Amino acid sequence: xxxxxxxxxxxxxxxxxxxxxxxxxxxxxxxxxxxxxxxxxxxxxxxxxxxxxxxxxxxxxxxxxxxxxxxxxxxxxxxxxxxxxxxxxxxxxxxxxxxxxxxxxxxxxxxxxxxxxxxxxxxxxxxxxxxxxxxxxxxxxxxxxxxxxxxxxxxxxxxxxxxxxxxxxxxxxxxxxxxxxxxxxxxxxxxxxxxxxxxxxxxxxxxxxxxxxxxxxxxxxxxxxxxxxxxxxxxxxxxxxxxxxxxxxxxxxxxxxxxxxxxxxxxxxxxxxxxxxxxxxxx
Ligand code: ADE
Ligand code: ZN
Ligand code: ZN
Numbered sequence: 001x002x003x004x005x006x007x008x009x010x011x012x013x014x015x016x017x018x019x020x021x022x023x024x025x026x027x028x029x030x031x032x033x034x035x036x037x038x039x040x041x042x043x044x045x046x047x048x049x050x051x052x053x054x055x056x057x058x059x060x061x062x063x064x065x066x067x068x069x070x071x072x073x074x075x076x077x078x079x080x081x082x083x084x085x086x087x088x089x090x091x092x093x094x095x096x097x098x099x100x101x102x103x104x105x106x107x108x109x110x111x112x113x114x115x116x117x118x119x120x121x122x123x124x125x126x127x128x129x130x131x132x133x134x135x136x137x138x139x140x141x142x143x144x145x146x147x148x149x150x151x152x153x154x155x156x157x158x159x160x161x162x163x164x165x166x167x168x169x170x171x172x173x174x175x176x177x178x179x180x181x182x183x184x185x186x187x188x189x190x191x192x193x194x195x196x197x198x199x200x201x202x203x204x205x206x207x208x209x210x211x212x213x214x215x216x217x218x219x220x221x222x223x224x225x226x227x228x229x230x231x232x233x234x235x236x237x238x239x240x241x242x243x244x245x246x247x248x249x250x251x252x253x254x255x256x257x258x259x260x261x262x263x264x265x266x267x268x269x270x271x272x273x274x275x276x277x278x279x280x281x282x283x
Pocket of ligand 1: 058059060061125126127128129132133134135
């Protein structure tokens, strides 16, 4: 996701945190620079350049999935042992936060990775290797921007960016890019809307077995991966490359984005709460 998606997952999770979790993560994320939980949730994208080893932690590329006909995640074989992937990264950073003998900075960074990676795991294109997670499905037409003005259709807009930012921003009535304060306002509002709807209707299947290896995380990964077949690529790549995706494609898929961001926030909170039960803050 782009920053707005990650910030929304952070703000939504904050609404479900237990008192123990608020205390633990309040102390781990404490800073004098005015950074809030949504800034912590975007941090992992800001350090990719100086910590390039962390790039593979944002996705998993299942070897045998061939969307839209076959979606599949196999574990652990789909996660390169040396480089890692989003599933192993969440498992490993969970153990670091759980380990009260880890240093403060290690537990802080691990918490920031969890806030971000549980979000990315819910972006369907972060759970498929198809054309580098859709990065190589281009050029995409969007908003009927004419090619001659450098618009997306003749330019380099790809399917991955459509799902990371274009669909979320259009869903929330936002411009393509916005500054940090505007992102925070947009994300806080989105989180409020999701929370209000969740209180009225949706029961989201949580999973908080932090002691069960990759069980919960793999379940979330398989759900995201299935959406690549059932939603993202359901119309086929030829159709995607020959239609403006801001029309029917957007209408068909905007609920998928809204639901996935909503699930990510609830599940992130349940996960962080479970960690705080096992590793309560020092007093
Ligand atoms: N790079 C390689 N595969 C990717 C994916 N599935 N998502 C994002 N970036 C990637
Ligand atoms: Zn992405
Ligand atoms: Zn990311």
